[in-house]
Amino acid sequence: MLNSARWWGVLIAVVLLWGASAWWLNTSNKKLAAETAERAALVHRYKQLRARYSPSAQKVARKRLVEYIRRRGAEVKTRHEGGVWRLEALVRPDVAEGFLKRLFMEGPVLKKVEISQKKGSVWIVLEVHP
Amino acid sequence: MPRLYIKERETTVLDEKGEGAVLAPSLYWYAFAPLKKVSQRRARAMADALLKPRPKNYRDIVVQKREGGYDCFAYDAEALRRRLRQEGLEKEPVWFLQQLAHCTPFSLTNGRTATVLNGIVLEVPAEGSEKALSFATCMLPEPLLKQKSTESGEVLGWLKAATVTVAVAALLDIGSAWQEKRAWQARLASLKMDKTAYEMRAMVNRYEKVAGRLQAMGEALAKALKKRGVKHIICTPKGCDVE
Numbered sequence: 001m002l003n004s005a006r007w008w009g010v011l012i013a014v015v016l017l018w019g020a021s022a023w024w025l026n027t028s029n030k031k032l033a034a035e036t037a038e039r040a041a042l043v044h045r046y047k048q049l050r051a052r053y054s055p056s057a058q059k060v061a062r063k064r065l066v067e068y069i070r071r072r073g074a075e076v077k078t079r080h081e082g083g084v085w086r087l088e089a090l091v092r093p094d095v096a097e098g099f100l101k102r103l104f105m106e107g108p109v110l111k112k113v114e115i116s117q118k119k120g121s122v123w124i125v126l127e128v129h130p
Numbered sequence: 131m132p133r134l135y136i137k138e139r140e141t142t143v144l145d146e147k148g149e150g151a152v153l154a155p156s157l158y159w160y161a162f163a164p165l166k167k168v169s170q171r172r173a174r175a176m177a178d179a180l181l182k183p184r185p186k187n188y189r190d191i192v193v194q195k196r197e198g199g200y201d202c203f204a205y206d207a208e209a210l211r212r213r214l215r216q217e218g219l220e221k222e223p224v225w226f227l228q229q230l231a232h233c234t235p236f237s238l239t240n241g242r243t244a245t246v247l248n249g250i251v252l253e254v255p256a257e258g259s260e261k262a263l264s265f266a267t268c269m270l271p272e273p274l275l276k277q278k279s280t281e282s283g284e285v286l287g288w289l290k291a292a293t294v295t296v297a298v299a300a301l302l303d304i305g306s307a308w309q310e311k312r313a314w315q316a317r318l319a320s321l322k323m324d325k326t327a328y329e330m331r332a333m334v335n336r337y338e339k340v341a342g343r344l345q346a347m348g349e350a351l352a353k354a355l356k357k358r359g360v361k362h363i364i365c366t367p368k369g370c371d372v373e
Contacts, residue, residue: 014300025307028311029311035318050337053337113365
């Protein structure tokens with residue numbers, strides 16, 4: 001059977017153990033919370049950028065761009081040469097305006113854009129990373 | 131239960147109507163320590179030194195404050211407990227004979243009396259008409275065993291309760307913190323993708339550079355298109371040439 005001095009010892013040991021464990025768990029939880037928040041932000045940003053700039057997303061963007069111009073009655077020529085994907089189209093000025101707005105919002109990554117005015121039409125040449 | 135006078139191998143009845151027991155001088159050693167008020171620990175250390183020549187089995191020491199110093203007793207607690215159990219006195223108050231010094235001389239048994247010699251209470255042969263020990267008129271100090279079982283028992287009870295309460299509170303607190311830790315770990319594990327954090331960071335940096343270049347090119351093109359009389363524009367990530 002323990003006497004009172006030993007019970008005091010047990011009580012103090014329990015309090016110390018409690019304090020030490022609580023401090024360790026608290027510190028560890030704070031670290032984990034910070035790490036989780038940082039990782040969540042990174043994953044979110046990564047997913048956001050990948051949806052726009054990954055090779056498969058670029059392919060889809062190129063196709064949509066071609067379809068956009070074709071739906072508006074213009075002719076589009078596409079070809080792939082020397083590691084560069086090339087698009088040539090002769091469009092009406094109003095179509096060209098919408099097309100250029102859309103181009104930088106959700107289009108592929110461009111290497112070169114060439115625009116010329118030709119007898120009431122706009123001649124657009126794009127060079128895109130494959 | 132009568133009040134008993136307990137010797138090493140013999141027990142006699144002091145009072146038919148009383149309760150508890152008085153221990154004979156053969157069951158303990160006594161010394162008086164003329165100390166001013168000191169801590170119990172120090173008083174016990176002093177008692178241990180004063181009672182040095184005692185038998186080895188008299189390991190347990192009790193000190194009691196009284197006027198001018200401390201009464202120091204050494205005894206064999208285990209043997210005493212056994213002896214009291216034999217008499218059925220486990221929970222009754224027990225005094226050392228020395229504690230009744232101010233009541234002496236008094237009759238202990240037929241032919242024996244308790245008296246004080248050089249400050250120590252001893253059994254001596256009865257000489258004349260010694261009075262019977264009356265616990266009703268003799269002012270009794272705190273009994274040896276009763277004192278322990280009340281004061282420190284109460285403190286012990288509080289201590290036990292406090293320890294158990296603190297331990298339960300600590301367990302609940304640590305348990306909830308541990309659950310929180312597990313929840314964070316699970317959340318972190320659920321964020322894992324096919325790539326490591328290092329690879330993801332590298333990809334994000336690369337994509338952001340591309341996005342920056344594209345944005346700069348878009349802004350340069352928009353600026354070039356605002357100019358009047360433009361016939362031909364060539365834009366690259368480095369800038370636009372306007373004709």
